[in-house]
Amino acid sequence: MKKLYLIRHAKSSWKDHGMTDHERPLNERGIKDAPAIAKLLKRNKVKPGLMLASDAVRAKTTALIFAGILNYPKEEIVEEPDLYLASQQNFLKQVNTIDDGIECCFIFSHNPGISEFAHFLTGENRVDMPTCAVYGIEFNVESWRGIRYASGKTIMFEYPKKGKD
Numbered sequence: 246m247k248k249l250y251l252i253r254h255a256k257s258s259w260k261d262h263g264m265t266d267h268e269r270p271l272n273e274r275g276i277k278d279a280p281a282i283a284k285l286l287k288r289n290k291v292k293p294g295l296m297l298a299s300d301a302v303r304a305k306t307t308a309l310i311f312a313g314i315l316n317y318p319k320e321e322i323v324e325e326p327d328l329y330l331a332s333q334q335n336f337l338k339q340v341n342t343i344d345d346g347i348e349c350c351f352i353f354s355h356n357p358g359i360s361e362f363a364h365f366l367t368g369e370n371r372v373d374m375p376t377c378a379v380y381g382i383e384f385n386v387e388s389w390r391g392i393r394y395a396s397g398k399t400i401m402f403e404y405p406k407k408g409k410d
Contacts, residue, residue: 247384247392248349248400249340249366250291252311253359255279255377257303267301267329278377278405279307283314285403286379291349293317297339298353299328307377308353328354336362343389350389368395378404 255275271279296317298308305324312319327335331354343350352359356374363380364371374380381401384392 246348247386247389248291249382249384249392249397250286250293250349250351250401251359251363251374251380251382252282252307252351252353253356253374253376253378254299254301254304254307254353255282255310257376270302271306274405275303275307275376276310279310280314281405282377282379282403283311286311287315289401291315291381291401293349293351294347295343295350296322296353297325297328297350298322299331299355300324300326301329301355304328304353304355308351311351311353328352330355331358331362333358333362333365337365337392340392341390345388345390347389363399365394366392366397367399369399372402375404375406378402 255271255278257269257275258272296308298304308322309319312322360374366382382397383400384397
């Protein structure tokens, strides 16, 4: 049994128009939301064996906040340039190459790709993941290489404004 948690980066800032999209940091709301969602995962006893993050500042920062709260070694977060605005193919390649000794993986990335990948993995209705959303999927497989279209089951969908919208 493998578990994958797809996490869209927390809310980012558009203040500095001179920055590239890749360089944008989290804004105040993002800095507040990321710890709240990470604490929710901790309360639910979700413990990552691996964290992969896009190399964009907002995704890396979100991963660092989660790592701090979940006692995951920050230096072990794997930055993957291919997760920045990733295609289905790039996401699947990353997942299919995870070491089979890992039972639970977190991926920090961006929309629209991360929402589309959640749909791809579950075959369920497409959801639009808001910022700092976590979409948990469980797979009845022994190897990450066995993950493909509609092979997973949704076990969690949480986001900061859930219940308020």
